[in-house]
Every structure is written in structure tokens, then in C-alpha cells.
Amino acid sequence: MTAEYTAFLLAAPSSGSGKTTLTLALLRILARRGFAVQPFKCGPDYLDTRLHGLAASYGGRRSKGINLDTFMASENHVRQLFARYSSGSGVSVVEGVMGLFDGAEKADGSSAHIAALLGLPVVMVVDASSMAYSAAPLLYGFRTFDPSVRVAGVIFNRVGTASHYSYLEAAARDAGVEPLGYVPTDGAIAVSERHLGLNTSLDYDREGVIEAMADHIEKSVAVDRLLEIARIGMPETRPDRSPRRPGVSGGRRVIAVARDEAFNFLYEENLDVLKEHGEVVFFSPLEDQRLPEADLLCLAGGYPELHAERLAGNRVMREAIAAYCLRGGCAYAECGGLMYLGCSLRTADGTAYPMCGVLDLDTTMQDARLSLGYRKVRFGQGYPGELRGHEFHYSRIERQGAPGSVAAVTNARNEPAATAVFHTMNTFASYVHLYWGETRSFPEFLMERR
Secondary structure (H helix, E strand, O other), X not given: OOOEEEEEEEEOOOOOOOHHHHHHHHHHHHHHOOOOEEEEEEOOOOHHHHHHHHHHOEOOEXXXXXXXXOOOOOHHHHHHHHHHXXXXXXXXXXEOOOOOOOOOEOXXXXXXXXXXXXXXXXXXXXXXXXXXXXXXXXXXXXXXXXXXXXXXXXXXXXXXXXXXXXXXXXXXXXXXXXXXXXEEOOHHHHHHXXXXXXXOOOOOOHHHHHHHHHHHHHOOXXXXXXXXXXXXXXXXXXXXXXXXXXXXXHHHOEEEEEOOOOEEEOOHHHHHHHHHHOEEEEEOOOOOOOOOOOOEEEEOEEOHHHHHHHHHHOHHHHHHHHHHHHOOOOEEEEOHHHHHHOOEEEOOOOOEEEOOOOOOEEEEOOOOOOEEEEEEEEEOOOOOOOEEEEEEEOOEEEEEXXXXXXXXXXXXXXXXXXXXXXXXXXXXXXXXXXXXXXXXXXXXXXXXXX
């Protein structure tokens, strides 16, 4: 550690306490004050990082949200990610995941794990809508449970009145945790925040919602004091990128990545790895009439079910992708990308829309049920080692022909998961969102399948 730096982690006793709202508001407040703000998200969530980047981008400065996940990557990789992206910024803001100590196995991989790993002070976000002095034992427990985790302050959310906050403030002080203010209950904010991640329409005013959140919260949260208690040593950066194996031709290859309202679940570090293996060009399966000539086609996850009619209507693009894959072009698809490469996608109202027809399967949003959890993937096609990722979807495969899975997939406890990795021609597709930021030879593995 060298010079001082400002960084903190926002955590909560449980999901639904308001971490994301506070994070987005604080990112925008700090950006408006002229800070170069770097946002991070604990865990595998790819929705919050997009919103983080939007909230931290202000006044001509662009920012990207970065995932910190100690299940999908090693502790050293997480340290180096944090140091690399924090370098050159004025404040780093990390949003926790679930409850402070909720990890893949007990507290492993939890927000607490990452806070201790990076030496970050923790600011608790507590839903106080049905609470007053009972906040004292709650905060005392979180403050004392693990001595390696420094709970430095608390912000109370959904507070009814200033009088209500006075009781909460006393409770926090008696628990040995500094109160940093509160967020008054606001019905309009609550409604808006529920739509931020789900509404991918360009017409939706995300910017206006984030500005309103920042204005609302800046009135009653002690931002200056938060910055004072969040001073830490600047993390040192060391190269952690594994060398590419011989045979990668760098910029002579072109990698076409789908990115639009239907396909946008992308880990930034995965994109950086792709750039090491070739020139990355973006295209839109919704809007474009031409598929870029490429050595690798990547179809990320997203919301194809919300745009099924438009995807089906762009027949030129569907046929171009099908022709590319069926003539042996290298392709990799995750979750929403898998759905797009199937024969059809049935929406919740029962309408079946034609998709690309590369994979002999149909997907549906009817009888939706959540599939969620970390995944370990071991390919049986010559890839040396294990890849890790995360599965989160409500759709399901309602009809599946050939082929079957070409990888062994397990959950975090090494129990078999009912998740297939399909391989046909030179196309790989799965419901798993893989993270290859530390496994940087994976794109080469895909392109070697020719």
C-alpha cells in the first residue's frame, strides 16, 4: 500500500434492503462533485454493473462497472482487478451481494470476504421501515461477528420521519457503528428502481431515475463524512494476466460480439480478453442487416424474450447467423444467445417465434421457473482445466433434439447440475454465463475448433 485513497463497500443484512439504490445514488452524487468514480459489484451480477457504469458516467467521463467474484476467480485476480480499475480514479464504490456474510459456501465469496480481502470499510444499508432501537443488536452483531471485517458506518433506508431516524441514530451509536444518515421513504423512487434493470428500452429514462435518486438521497446522507471514514491505502497493481498460448494471431482475427437491447449481459473483463485475441466489432441482431465477417461470433445473454418479435422479424440476420454457424464458423452463445440460436422461442403469452435454427431445440418462457447458482464447467473437448460461471434464467428448454452436452457441469458444492453445454459444428452454447477473465486462453480454445 502507498498513498491514501477513498474506497468503501455497501452491504446489507439481506437482499432487498436498498443497496443498489444507495450505490447508484452515491455514484452519481460523487460524479457530480467532480470525482472520478470507479464502481464495482460483488458477485456475478451483470445487470447492476451496467447501471453502475451509467450512474458513474457524468460530465464527459465514462465509467464501467466491474465484477469482483472470488468463486469465479482467484483472490489474487480479484485483488489485481480492484487495483487496476481503481488506479487513476478518486473513489471506488463497491456494492455487495445479498447479505453481508452470504457466500457460495457459508461466507466464502461473500461481500464480507471481499471487504476483508481488499481492506475495505463496510457501510451497512439497513431497511428501517419496521424497526427502531432493534437496529442496535442487529448492527452490533454484524460489527463484531468477524474481526477481519470493519463495519464503519450505517445508512438507514425507508425511514418515515426525522423523528424515526433519531431513534435509529441512537441505536447505531450504542452498537458502536457511526450513523451516516438516512433515506426517506419515497414511493416514486421505489417504483422506478424496480424497473431500472428490467427495462431495456432506449426510451426508458434511466438517467432521469438515477438523477432523482441522487437528489433524494443527497439531502439526508452525510456524504462528506462517509468519504472521511473511507480512507484506505491505495492498492498496488501487479500484472496478473496469464500469457496466451502459441498460435493466437491477435489483431488479424475479428470477433463479432452481439450488443443491443436484447443481448447485453457482458462481463467487461471477458471483453478485454477477447480484445487480446483479435479485433472486437459489435453488431445488433435486432437492427443490423449484415453479419460482420468474423473468426468468432459471440452471442451474450440478455432479454431476447422481450424482443422476440423483432428478432424473428429480422429474417436477414437470422439467416446470416444460421449460414455462418452451419458452414462451420466458430460461435459461442450464453443463455439468451442460446435461446436465439434455437429453432423457436415461445413467450409467456404462448406465441412461438422463429429463431436461427442452429441448435435443435426450442425454448419457452411459459411455466417459468428460476434456475440460479454458480457453476463449474469441464469440457471434454480438449480444454485443459475448469471454467467457472453463473446461471440465472427463467426460460427453459421445452424440446431438445441432438446433440447432448459436451461438458460436465456441477454447482458450487460439486454436485451435478442439470445444465448442458451444446456443441454442434463449431458452435458452443449453454445457459451458463462463463467468466474467463482469469482463464484467458478460452477464446483460443473456441477458435481452434475449426
